[in-house]
Amino acid sequence: MASAPRTLDLLAAGAGVAAAVLGAGLGELTAAVVAPSASPFAVIGGGMIDIAPPWGKDLAISLFGTNDKAALLVGIAILLLAVAAAAGVLERRRPPWGRMILAGLGVVGAVVSMTRADADVLSPLPSFVAGAVAVIVGALLIARLRRPADAAGTATAPETPGPTRRNVLVLSGLAVVAGALAAVGSAAVRGGAQAATVVRSALRLPTPATTTPVPATAELGIDGLAPVITPSADFYRIDTALVVPQVDLSSWSLRIHGLVEEEVVVTWDDLVALPQRETVATLVCVSNEVGGDLIGTARWLGIPIRDLLARAKPTADADMVLSHSIDGFTASTPLEALTDERDALLAIGMNGEPLPIEHGFPVRMVVPGLYGYVSATKWVTELEVTQYAVAEGYWTSRGWSARGPVKPASRIDVPRAGARVAAGSTVIAGVAWHNHVGVAGVEVQIDDGAWIPAKLATAISADTWVQWSVPWDATSGTHTIRCRATSATGETQTEQRAAPAPDGATGWDELTLTVA
Incomplete structure (x- = not known):
């Protein structure tokens, strides 16, 4: 007896999902081995962040707070599984359209990966692997759900006898398990390959030449009141990096260029050899709602940015510094905020320890008085001295205001x-x-x-x-x-x-x- 179309569609949808799970898992494993920043999920998620309007970013942060990235990845997973299920049904009914959809997902991931600031020749490979595996596995599974045909293309037998249906179900389950194991394996490989974490744990910060004292009377000692110094583990994190960059200290450098009389390049060894300043500053995210907790105060250790800019000698027509992160993020900071008397730092330490990886290790910017989207660049590698009339930062190009002074x-x-x-x-x-x-x-x-x-x-x-x-x-x-x-x-x-x-x-x- 022929199988009911509804049952076949459910099996095809499951096969499409299984193929996508296996493809995604192997794509993530490939990324962990050859190109950690080109994780297919991170690539697609980063692309979605890039095209998100300001209200979309605000909505995500208001709903999920610092869990916005996890929510985005879950949302992407749900969306991709829904597309894969639809592709499975389409492949059974109208081949090869389902395969084309699965292949298209891989191609889109590969293309987007090449637009990232840290892209290299291997960046497209994980998405290609994910797409190719999904296409091949999906085609093999769903082929079992179609009636065999004679040479003229006429169906000669009933669709999918019971044992074949069970085989498809079992094979789909095995594909899901294999994809999940590959994803777990990718996480293990990333954990073992995170050299920056190992280096950071062994790093000893230089002693500051100057410090900012914290009076004992700065703390009222009231239960439930936010401590005046926020523990690093509790400090809010808002950025665009779905995969936290792992920066090699031996190759890291900061380049100061643009509208300057003399280009300056500073290595890590150069930076830590300079007199360090420890200051205390409060940072607040522009997305912080009234009464919100996207704000924190920490002890920051680093070099005054004005000292390095003084070496480069910005020209008289410069009015902005566009800072670049290794992950492609940029922030447009008023030049005067980096050259006046405030403690605007290239920070290397936070609360007495090297910067946490997720807070910008090895070097980030800390600029009191400005919201983070125009000042707090993490994993910073460039300071481009320029003009507001010429360049825009990541979020200012998406409709946020240019200068971002913090409000009372x-x-x-x-x-x-x-x-x-x-x-x-x-x-x-x-x-x-x-x-x-x-x-x-x-x-x-x-x-x-x-x-x-x-x-x-x-x-x-x-x-x-x-x-x-x-x-x-x-x-x-x-x-x-x-x-x-x-x-x-x-x-x-x-x-x-x-x-x-x-x-x-x-x-x-x-x-x-x-x-x-």
């Missing part, structure tokens, strides 16, 4: 939104910042009452956030609490709500809670 803001950490608080004496506390300007005061409003001045901890500097607190005699009922900061220049945080795009979110942080 504050956040409530204690109590948490939706919390149940016991009536009586308690505390409201949080952090406030206006990077490179400083915070003069914070006020808290409970329900629609008068604004209450908060007690400020001692600020480390104008480049860091500051903790604040207000005692509260909480009464039973539901209450709304909001806060606002005033900067050292007298600018008060605006009540007007605005989304992060194109130049940073605004509004007062507000929460509602119940007092029992």
